[in-house]
Amino acid sequence: MSVKIGEHIDLGEFPLLLAPMEDVSDPPFRFVCKQNGVDMMYTEFISSEGLIRDAAKSRQKLDIFEYERPIGIQIFGSDIEHMRQSSEICSAANPDLIDINYGCPVKNVACRGAGASLLQDIDKMVAMTKAVVEATHLPVTVKTRLGWDDSTKNVYEVAERLQDIGIKALSIHGRTRAQMYKGQADWSMIRDVKRNPRVKIPIFGNGDVDSVEKAAAWRQEYEVDGIMIGRASIGYPWIFREVKHFFATGERLEGPTIAERVEVCRTHLTKSIEWKGDKTGIFEMRRHYANYFKGIPNFKEYRMKLVELMQFDDIIEVLEEIKHNFTEEVA
Missing domain, CATH: 3.20.20.70 (Aldolase class I)
Incomplete structure (x- = not known):
């Protein structure tokens, strides 16, 4: 019902x-x-x-x-x-x-x-x-x-x-x-x-x-x-x-791949900027990065980069790097 x-x-x-x-x-x-x-x-x-x-x-x-x-x-x-x-x-x-x-x-x-x-x-x-x-x-x-x-x-x-x-x-x-x-x-x-x-x-x-x-x-x-x-x-x-x-x-779905995590994180960031403007959108997205990539070993260095960057293109570059490096490792 x-x-x-x-x-x-x-x-x-x-x-x-x-x-x-x-x-x-x-x-x-x-x-x-x-x-x-x-x-x-x-x-x-x-x-x-x-x-x-x-x-x-x-x-x-x-x-x-x-x-x-x-x-x-x-x-x-x-x-x-x-x-x-x-x-x-x-x-x-x-x-x-x-x-x-x-x-x-x-x-x-x-x-x-x-x-x-x-x-x-x-x-x-x-x-x-x-x-x-x-x-x-x-x-x-x-x-x-x-x-x-x-x-x-x-x-x-x-x-x-x-x-x-x-x-x-x-x-x-x-x-x-x-x-x-x-x-x-x-x-x-x-x-x-x-x-x-x-x-x-x-x-x-x-x-x-x-x-x-x-x-x-x-x-x-x-x-x-x-x-x-x-x-x-x-x-x-x-x-x-x-x-x-x-x-x-009744079956468990596979969790998201690294590529999917990156993609959804990127979408979230893009929407954040569209709604709040560049500065606030990028700043307020910082609280989400650690959660999107939770459980990935040795991620701290990338997280530090993501929360320091203030330009959309620079953040996207780091996200692409994550996708490339960690996908390779997982594979």
């Missing part, structure tokens, strides 16, 4: 979603993930305050492209009226849905009363969500965590109450805010939410899915409607095609 968000977004039988990640899931990164079969993506999370102030960085994050659909714009904030206004601004950018972030654990978000902080005040979370739902014609979804800490795991209540005011899907990261990204994600509570007969909306699981085997095992064990993948896709957008291939055939 197809998984649907609202009336119009059909994600197929068991969708793979790209998690919204600050400073990562921008249009260049989303492009290479889309090429590798991801079913739905989200923008980086956008501050409602920034949107209302018309801050350039927040506005730029509203950029979405036709080939990315279906795509959601994710917003966060601590003020209900500002969240309502920002959902109107987002709706005008014409995404397929609006997602609210109630899961971000980082201090400068959670300690300002936004993100996962709302897990400490479910009444406010409900009021905020209701304001967003009523302000847009688009489906509204939510991403959250199990609770604020071990003594307040309230995701069951969150799921029921947010569904009751009209959200169309819920993504749950299997950790509390207190855990940040440490320890292991606990998906058993995600399964309990899914099993709740009152909960009719799609439930997506998130946290620690970093291999095809884990994706396949957890699909069965935790009964979710789809899986959201975040950190494991950084520098490895192939995870989406590998998981899909495994679901379809």
Whole structure:
């Protein structure tokens, strides 16, 4: 059976979603993930305050492209009226849905009363969500965590109450805010939410899915409607095609060759420059090189070169060198 968000977004039988990640899931990164079969993506999370102030960085994050659909714009904030206004601004950018972030654990978000902080005040979370739902014609979804800490795991209540005011899907990261990204994600509570007969909306699981085997095992064990993948896709957008291939055939797809890694890295760099301009595009790409070539022996020298260079042609030259030298070695 197809998984649907609202009336119009059909994600197929068991969708793979790209998690919204600050400073990562921008249009260049989303492009290479889309090429590798991801079913739905989200923008980086956008501050409602920034949107209302018309801050350039927040506005730029509203950029979405036709080939990315279906795509959601994710917003966060601590003020209900500002969240309502920002959902109107987002709706005008014409995404397929609006997602609210109630899961971000980082201090400068959670300690300002936004993100996962709302897990400490479910009444406010409900009021905020209701304001967003009523302000847009688009489906509204939510991403959250199990609770604020071990003594307040309230995701069951969150799921029921947010569904009751009209959200169309819920993504749950299997950790509390207190855990940040440490320890292991606990998906058993995600399964309990899914099993709740009152909960009719799609439930997506998130946290620690970093291999095809884990994706396949957890699909069965935790009964979710789809899986959201975040950190494991950084520098490895192939995870989406590998998981899909495994679901379809039960066989592991060969990992990307060095030539493929170089090619996708080059595409990512090119898109980064197209979207951000030469200087910023090249500078912000630096955080990705180590991930694209993870596990390759004696790569440090090349990584140092890549992060120092400021000219597109020079970077391409080093990438070609990598392709030539390491392909030969592997062969």
